[in-house]
Amino acid sequence: MTRIREITVTPVAFRDPPLLNAAGVHEPWALRSVVEVVTDDGLSGLGESYGDASHLDRLRAAAEALTGADAGHHHDLYARVAASVGTGVFTDQHGLTGAGSNGKTVDSVFAPFEVACLDLVGKATGRRVADLLGGPVRDAVPYSAYLFYKWAGHPDAPEDRFGAALDPDGIVAQARLLVGEYGFRSLKLKGGVFPPDEEIAAVRALTDAFPGLPLRIDPNAAWTPETSVRVGTELAGALEYLEDPAPGIEGMAEVAAKVPMPLATNMAVVTHAHLPPAIAHRAIGVLLLDHHYWGGLLKSAQVAALCATFGIGLSMHSNSHLGISLAAMTHLAAATPNLDHSCDTHTPWLTVRDGQDVIAPGALAFAGGAVPLPPGPGLGVELDRDALAVLHEQYERCGVRRRDDTAYMRRFHPGFAPARARW
Structure with a gap:
């Protein structure tokens, strides 16, 4: 080389x-x-x-x-x-x-x-990157509709095209928009925003509106183990998995032993050293891979093989990203035999639909909620x-030099104080 x-x-x-x-x-x-x-x-x-x-x-x-x-x-x-x-x-x-x-x-x-x-x-x-990772086992990678509570728009800007989603009706309307535009066949709700009973109501509303679609909720460790067990028990039969309900491996293990659905994480287990204690404590049933912090595609593939050994399911975590990351995620997921849940993606929320991406258009597109593997060599995308x-x-x-969700929230709600296990 x-x-x-x-x-x-x-x-x-x-x-x-x-x-x-x-x-x-x-x-x-x-x-x-x-x-x-x-x-x-x-x-x-x-x-x-x-x-x-x-x-x-x-x-x-x-x-x-x-x-x-x-x-x-x-x-x-x-x-x-x-x-x-x-x-x-x-x-x-x-x-x-x-x-x-x-x-x-x-x-x-x-x-x-x-x-x-x-x-x-x-x-x-x-060769495609997926070929370098062992060869694709699927031609298209399924992604999930990533649902968020949100304001109608930023306070100093007009309402955006998604509008507000601050209650179950708003979340269902948002889901209809994303499913209609992208064809998603599974749903994920970002929780930890409102008291748990309000988010339980949103999950039930989604279940009623989209019967048969796999559904998950992720409160980012905003609940205590006790609250997590209550929510998990109340939502028995409604969730494919419950993601990061409580903080830490020990908290997750306490919840996992008492709820009927598997627990997933991209917070409690985020590096290789976390795997032995998580496995020993039976803390998780699903790991959300993210090549951005698991050391790239080859190391992520190694982690995926380890998860197969211990019977841990796989999905994929997403942060706000552009097309290069979506391409890399798609190649990794296409070449991971035991990836058994739809992946997360922020793509529908970003301005890529308006041409604000760094890759030339046409290489990546959603069809039926999935992204077909690009046919070209390497990642199959080109820099625009x-x-x-x-x-x-x-x-x-823009003046922004680091992401700080808390500081931005405090500009409008000065008393806002994020805390794990706050409910």
């Missing part, structure tokens, strides 16, 4: 609706970073990651350390990134993806470069440089 000649890391910003969660509310701008790795023979590969300022600093340091490396030598690339990170720890400001650690930080910094290098290897060999320039200019002008 050829050597890395240069790496460019470009921060971008794009519009984000006021989606509510246990930590607060999404700001008007979402931040991401686009990584482009170019080899000495002119091939280029793409990766995507978070856009917070401290993470960008680490990405740029890693890019310098990776220059000159062989793009196909996975272990050497990882060692170089680990050395560039040192003992640093990156913790997401909104706190919805679990605790930070040095290992998780190294994995998070490494992930976009690994994706870009796999994109390169695929282009050099004429004009669009990248627009989104980078938006980053320069």
Whole structure:
């Protein structure tokens, strides 16, 4: 394989609706970073990651350390990134993806470069990334309608096209919109926003409106174990799984022993060191993979194989992302035999439908709630440089440098105080 000649890391910003969660509310701008790795023979590969300022600093340091490396030598690339990170720890400001650690930080910094290098290897060999991960076991990857309580619009802006969703009727209307536009065949509600009984009512309303569709709720550890058991008991038969109802592996284990549905997580188990205690305590039945912080696609595939060994189901976590990430998620999910639940995605909420993406249109599209695997080599997507320039200019002008759902909520509700196990 050829050597890395240069790496460019470009921060971008794009519009984000006021989606509510246990930590607060999404700001008007979402931040991401686009990584482009170019080899000495002119091939280029793409990766995507978070856009917070401290993470960008680490990405740029890693890019310098990776220059000159062989793009196909996975272990050497990882060692170089680990050395560039040192003992640093990156913790997401909104706190919805679990605790930070040095290992998780190294994995998070490494992930976009690994994706870009796999994109390169695929282009050099004429193979799709899914082929490099063992070959696809499905031609299209199912995604879930990701439902949020939300304001009608940001307070200083007009109402957005989704409108308000602050009660069961609003959530059902939102679900009808997303199912109608994308054909989703499963539903996920982001909870932890209102008292649990109100969110139970929303789940029941969705069950009545969409009989037979798998349904899940994720309160981001906003409930105590006692409340989690009560909710899980009341919603017996309504949920395919209950995601992160209570904090920590021990709290999840307490709930898992007393509710009829499996528990899922992308908060209690977020790095490899968490797997042994979670398995020992029987804390989870479903793991939500996220290659952005599990160390890229190859390490995520290894985790998936481990989950198969221990009978743990798989889904996939999503944060606000653009098309490069959607492509990487789709390749990973297509090549994961034991991925047995629809994946999460924020794509319907973002401005990609209005052309604000960094990839050229046409490579990715939803059909029946699923994204067909792109046929081209590598990730099967190409960088739209004009669009990248627009989104980078938006980053320069928007003034946001780290995601902070809590601080933004406090601008409008000064007394807001997020807390795990608050109910």
